[in-house]
Amino acid sequence: MQPLIDNARLFGQRPEEFAKLAEGQSPQVLFITCSDSRVVPALITGAGPGELFELRTAGNIVPPYTSEHPTSEAATIEYAVEVLGVSDIVVCGHSHCGAVGALVRGDDLTAVPAVRDWLAHAAPRPAGAPEDPAVAEGVQSHVLTQLLRLRSYPFIEQKLTARQLTVRAWYYEVHTGAVREHRADTDTFEAL
Numbered sequence: 001m002q003p004l005i006d007n008a009r010l011f012g013q014r015p016e017e018f019a020k021l022a023e024g025q026s027p028q029v030l031f032i033t034c035s036d037s038r039v040v041p042a043l044i045t046g047a048g049p050g051e052l053f054e055l056r057t058a059g060n061i062v063p064p065y066t067s068e069h070p071t072s073e074a075a076t077i078e079y080a081v082e083v084l085g086v087s088d089i090v091v092c093g094h095s096h097c098g099a100v101g102a103l104v105r106g107d108d109l110t111a112v113p114a115v116r117d118w119l120a121h122a123a124p125r126p127a128g129a130p131e132d133p134a135v136a137e138g139v140q141s142h143v144l145t146q147l148l149r150l151r152s153y154p155f156i157e158q159k160l161t162a163r164q165l166t167v168r169a170w171y172y173e174v175h176t177g178a179v180r181e182h183r184a185d186t187d188t189f190e191a192l
């Protein structure tokens, strides 16, 4: 922890670089990805402060939309789309994802009931080879499921229909740094 604290102390010694951020934010992209520490959106995209609005959840799961049971995830997505007016939403899954791996393998998660119950939102259970440590196939199908979930949010469907929003599915390899994007025409994940 100490190196992180030391860096945070130094980081705060550059006020002139950040002063204009007090004026507000107008990011173009909502970046939804896993909480995994190996996935660093700003590092992958080169984004600086103010450029990426982030939503990080275990397994980059987008929960079902319901106005009856508010969720932090839906609130974050709604704010990004309706208030900030982002033009793009990226859902980025990643190789070696613990959450997706647990789903693909059907792990017993009774010791972590909060995780178990959260992962229940991921349905349908992603297909994939349980013996593949990268769970590439599972993660890619899982990301597409989350994209469909996003489309079920009424305000997103509305923006998509009006062509005011683009949604993208990415697959990031933590062991190579490569990023692939889903192409609708071939239904495959291809290098950016």
Ligand SMILES: [Zn+2]
Residues within 6 Å of the ligand: 034, 035, 036, 058, 059, 060, 094, 096, 097, 098, 099, 100
């Ligand atoms: Zn993950």
